[in-house]
Amino acid sequence: MSIEVKGVTKKFGDFNALGGVNLDIHTGELVALLGPSGSGKTTLLRIIAGLETPDSGSVIFHGNDATDQPTQDRQVGFVFQHYALFRHMTVAENIAFGLRVRPRKLRPNNTEIKNRVTNLLQLVQLEGLAERYPSELSGGQRQRVALARALAVEPKVLLLDEPFGALDARVRQELRRRLRKLHDELGVTTVFVTHDQEEALEVSDRVVVLNKGHIEQIGTPDEVYLEPKNAFVLNFLGNVNRFRGRADHGQVRIGDLTLDAPEHAALVDAPVSGFVRPHDIDITRHHNGDSASLIPATVTFIASLGPFVRVELERENGEPLDALLTRERYEELSLQSGEPVFIRARRLRVFADDVKPGGEDYSI
Amino acid sequence: MAQNRRTSSSKSDPLWVRVLLTLMALTFLGLFLAMPLCVVFIEAFQQGWRLWLSSLKDPDALAAMRLSLFAVVVAVPMNTIFGLCAAWVLTRFRFKGRSALLTLIDIPFAVSPVIAGMMLVLLFGSRGWFGSYLDAHNWKIVFATPGIILATAFVTMPFVARELIPLMESQGQEEEQAARTLGASGWQTFWRVTLPNIKWALLYGIILCSARAVGEFGAVSVVSGHITGQTMTLPLHIEARYNEYSTVAAFSAASVLALLALVTLAAKTFIELRGQVRKRH
Amino acid sequence: MSFTASHKLAPTRRRKPVRPPGFGLTLGVTLAYLSAGVILPLTAVAAMASRDGAGKFLAMLGDERVLAAFKLSFGAALGAAIVDTFFGLIVAWVLVRYSFPLKRVVDAFVDLPFALPTAVAGITLTTICAPDGWVGRYFEPLGIKLAFAPVGIVIALIFTGLPFVVRTVQPILEDLDGEIEEAASSLGASRWETFRRVIFPTLVPALLTGFALCFARTVGEYGSVVFISGNLPNETEIVPLLIISKLEQFDYPAAAALAVVMLVVSFALLLAINALQVWTARRGGGR
Numbered sequence: 001m002s003i004e005v006k007g008v009t010k011k012f013g014d015f016n017a018l019g020g021v022n023l024d025i026h027t028g029e030l031v032a033l034l035g036p037s038g039s040g041k042t043t044l045l046r047i048i049a050g051l052e053t054p055d056s057g058s059v060i061f062h063g064n065d066a067t068d069q070p071t072q073d074r075q076v077g078f079v080f081q082h083y084a085l086f087r088h089m090t091v092a093e094n095i096a097f098g099l100r101v102r103p104r105k106l107r108p109n110n111t112e113i114k115n116r117v118t119n120l121l122q123l124v125q126l127e128g129l130a131e132r133y134p135s136e137l138s139g140g141q142r143q144r145v146a147l148a149r150a151l152a153v154e155p156k157v158l159l160l161d162e163p164f165g166a167l168d169a170r171v172r173q174e175l176r177r178r179l180r181k182l183h184d185e186l187g188v189t190t191v192f193v194t195h196d197q198e199e200a201l202e203v204s205d206r207v208v209v210l211n212k213g214h215i216e217q218i219g220t221p222d223e224v225y226l227e228p229k230n231a232f233v234l235n236f237l238g239n240v241n242r243f244r245g246r247a248d249h250g251q252v253r254i255g256d257l258t259l260d261a262p263e264h265a266a267l268v269d270a271p272v273s274g275f276v277r278p279h280d281i282d283i284t285r286h287h288n289g290d291s292a293s294l295i296p297a298t299v300t301f302i303a304s305l306g307p308f309v310r311v312e313l314e315r316e317n318g319e320p321l322d323a324l325l326t327r328e329r330y331e332e333l334s335l336q337s338g339e340p341v342f343i344r345a346r347r348l349r350v351f352a353d354d355v356k357p358g359g360e361d362y363s364i
Numbered sequence: 365m366a367q368n369r370r371t372s373s374s375k376s377d378p379l380w381v382r383v384l385l386t387l388m389a390l391t392f393l394g395l396f397l398a399m400p401l402c403v404v405f406i407e408a409f410q411q412g413w414r415l416w417l418s419s420l421k422d423p424d425a426l427a428a429m430r431l432s433l434f435a436v437v438v439a440v441p442m443n444t445i446f447g448l449c450a451a452w453v454l455t456r457f458r459f460k461g462r463s464a465l466l467t468l469i470d471i472p473f474a475v476s477p478v479i480a481g482m483m484l485v486l487l488f489g490s491r492g493w494f495g496s497y498l499d500a501h502n503w504k505i506v507f508a509t510p511g512i513i514l515a516t517a518f519v520t521m522p523f524v525a526r527e528l529i530p531l532m533e534s535q536g537q538e539e540e541q542a543a544r545t546l547g548a549s550g551w552q553t554f555w556r557v558t559l560p561n562i563k564w565a566l567l568y569g570i571i572l573c574s575a576r577a578v579g580e581f582g583a584v585s586v587v588s589g590h591i592t593g594q595t596m597t598l599p600l601h602i603e604a605r606y607n608e609y610s611t612v613a614a615f616s617a618a619s620v621l622a623l624l625a626l627v628t629l630a631a632k633t634f635i636e637l638r639g640q641v642r643k644r645h
Numbered sequence: 646m647s648f649t650a651s652h653k654l655a656p657t658r659r660r661k662p663v664r665p666p667g668f669g670l671t672l673g674v675t676l677a678y679l680s681a682g683v684i685l686p687l688t689a690v691a692a693m694a695s696r697d698g699a700g701k702f703l704a705m706l707g708d709e710r711v712l713a714a715f716k717l718s719f720g721a722a723l724g725a726a727i728v729d730t731f732f733g734l735i736v737a738w739v740l741v742r743y744s745f746p747l748k749r750v751v752d753a754f755v756d757l758p759f760a761l762p763t764a765v766a767g768i769t770l771t772t773i774c775a776p777d778g779w780v781g782r783y784f785e786p787l788g789i790k791l792a793f794a795p796v797g798i799v800i801a802l803i804f805t806g807l808p809f810v811v812r813t814v815q816p817i818l819e820d821l822d823g824e825i826e827e828a829a830s831s832l833g834a835s836r837w838e839t840f841r842r843v844i845f846p847t848l849v850p851a852l853l854t855g856f857a858l859c860f861a862r863t864v865g866e867y868g869s870v871v872f873i874s875g876n877l878p879n880e881t882e883i884v885p886l887l888i889i890s891k892l893e894q895f896d897y898p899a900a901a902a903l904a905v906v907m908l909v910v911s912f913a914l915l916l917a918i919n920a921l922q923v924w925t926a927r928r929g930g931g932r
Contacts, residue, residue: 084538098546476865478885483686550666579762582867
């Protein structure tokens with residue numbers, strides 16, 4: 001089932017949780033709502049579920065306006081952040097709940113319910129735990145029960161609020177993959193909320209990046225990572241080094257470097273920032289007369305991260321920089337702490353700064 | 365063990381302090397709690413269990429027990445329904461005047477039982493607001509069973525609500541919301557999700573409410589009229605016998621209530637040990 | 646900067662917010678019950694008290710017997726609250742910190758005054774304290790009267806009020822983070838200094854709450870007091886008893902005036918206790 005969100009706004013008191021959000025989710029898609037806390041991502045999810053009402057705007061399920069439809073009629077499966085398992089019911093009773101509360105005419109008989117529960121337990125790989133109570137399960141198991149419970153009613157849409165948030169790193173990795181596989185098997189339209197960019201990039205078909213109640217960018221994981229629309233998206237999707245500079249008539253000057261930037265042709269002597277991800281920085285020992293694209297720096301610290309090595313550097317003006325080298329490259333260079341080197345940015349993105357008076361200006 | 369030694373050196377008191385304080389506490393509790401409890405039973409059985417039994421079989425005593433039981437059976441369900449409604453509306457919604465309602469619920473605890481009884485006299489007594497109306501229809505509230513029930517209900521009004529409100533507030537609504545996303549109706553959610561989650565606290569509130577209701581004295585005393593065999597509850601019966609110097613009869617009836625108090629304490633402790641509720645009044 | 650989302654708002658519609666069901670029903674029941682059960686009776690008392698005007702009201706309160714009753718009621722409740730606060734702290738401390746045989750039973754027993762009907766407590770304490778009673782007989786030769794004297798009233802109120810202090814202080818003491826004490830001792834504080842400077846200040850709000858609760862619930866107490874007090878006007882007559890005697894004389898305005906004073910004091914205490922509990926939660930409950 002497709003979901004359309006049209007011009008949705010929501011205020012909590014004075015706080016603008018959502019300021020006019022438009023979003024199309026296609027049938028069978030797996031979409032991540034990604035943003036920092038307070039960005040409105042959970043509010044948006046709860047509005048889709050019918051757990052909150054938007055102040056204005058509408059939610060359309062498969063062409064039908066569902067904005068005023070109560071939650072229990074929307075046929076959504078919702079997995080709560082802390083799972084909200086019924087603590088007085090066993091795992092099996094939890095999963096069967098949605099079927100048991102159906103009106104008599106629509107309610108499957110006991111055998112069917114039992115079979116359904118068994119199948120779902122198999123699906124989430126919890127066979128044998130049917131008679132346990134939620135308090136007797138691990139975090140990861142609870143999460144899977146919550147998922148099975150939501151799926152039991154055969155929802156048209158599956159909504160998950162920070163589904164992996166309360167789990168430790170290893171379990172989280174495993175459950176992420178499982179969610180992706182499950183989605184591919186069942187094909188149910190799925191939306192999940194996360195603040196973890198890695199999770200969003202790994203699992204979803206499309207990522208919706210939210211900030212302060214607005215959508216900053218919608219795109220495939222590659223699009224948002226490689227072609228961020230603005231500094232916020234770039235920043236939020238991973239570590240980045242920032243270089244302050246100025247743009248003037250299509251030319252950007254960062255320290256001694258001058259670059260062509262036709263997209264900023266309209267700016268006249270305006271502050272801009274250049275951004276480079278640590279893995280897009282290369283380190284060399286010699287400038288080979290190519291000083292125009294090289295920036296001198298000093299190695300201050302080397303941290304070995306297994307397959308990668310993080311090299312911390314300091315520019316001549318004292319600004320710190322991070323570079324992420326493959327182990328191969330690092331061993332080739334055999335860098336030492338305290339050594340003077342040159343760095344080259346393989347991929348530099350320049351965005352105009354928000355005009356804030358009094359901002360410090362650095363030069364390279 | 366190293367752990368233990370570390371804790372004992374920094375967090376526990378010297379032996380003499382421990383002994384002294386424990387002795388002080390136990391002596392105090394012994395004098396003020398254990399001794400009175402023992403005295404009730406000693407006085408009740410001082411002339412043998414036959415006399416004890418015959419004072420309880422006295423028709424007036426039996427009538428008093430019946431009336432007390434009746435008042436409990438009517439007042440406690442009233443307060444339970446009220447408590448459930450109040451807890452639901454006060455924990456599941458935010459609205460203007462909510463905190464005023466929270467304070468209003470506490471008021472019966474702050475009112476002297478005698479004043480509670482007096483209020484009923486002012487409303488329903490022959491010279492009260494509704495007195496002439498009631499007289500015209502030949503309805504009696506004060507100095508009759510309805511007055512006793514109303515007095516009992518007033519004094520025990522907050523118990524169930526006070527027990528449920530903090531629990532339902534802290535449990536939050538997530539499970540109820542989950543039930544709704546799974547298609548459950550309002551009543552289904554209440555019966556299958558909310559009620560099982562609050563059942564122990566509810567039971568706790570009902571036990572406290574009943575214990576207080578069966579022993580209520582001041583408020584009932586004002587509205588009862590003390591008509592032997594008709595408007596005497598068990599505590600009033602005790603008072604009457606005591607003032608007639610029928611010590612054994614008074615303490616025999618008192619021993620029944622004391623036993624009930626012990627059962628209440630046991631039930632209360634049992635529920636506290638199951639977690640979920642904390643000792644309170 | 647521009648991005649894909651358009652900021653155009655759809656026309657605003659007024660909507661019912663998503664709420665759990667049952668608002669109307671439960672609010673209706675609650676309001677009806679509280680109006681009929683609390684507001685209406687309180688109004689009746691206020692109306693009766695003010696029926697004959699302010700002059701009569703004040704004159705009635707200025708009566709010598711009335712003043713004596715108020716002095717006795719408030720004084721006895723104050724005395725009992727002080728004793729209960731002191732011993733309540735010790736009992737709570739012993740129950741939380743130490744272990745001894747039958748601790749569970751003792752702990753459960755603290756609630757006895759609450760579970761035991763007040764009339765039972767009344768006749769029992771009187772039997773114990775009477776001049777020929779279990780304890781009273783040892784004081785009689787010394788010329789000390791326990792029952793039928795103000796002391797007896799205080800004794801009855803100590804019994805009634807005890808659980809309130811213990812049950813208010815106990816949970817705060819249980820939640821007290823042991824690390825705080827370890828930190829204090831690691832900084833060189835002695836055990837007594839740790840108690841005085843670290844533990845006791847944390848308990849102050851709870852102790853005050855317990856004290857106020859104890860006072861509020863005992864000041865209007867009737868059942869446990871009426872037997873032991875002796876009920877002599879000007880000497881051992883408490884306010885609730887005076888109210889009853891005014892009612893029996895059909896002097897409703899006087900009874901209502903007494904009640905109004907008691908109610909005002911009780912409500913002030915109720916508000917103070919609510920404020921104290923907020924403070925307790927912040928002081929003792931915060932981690």
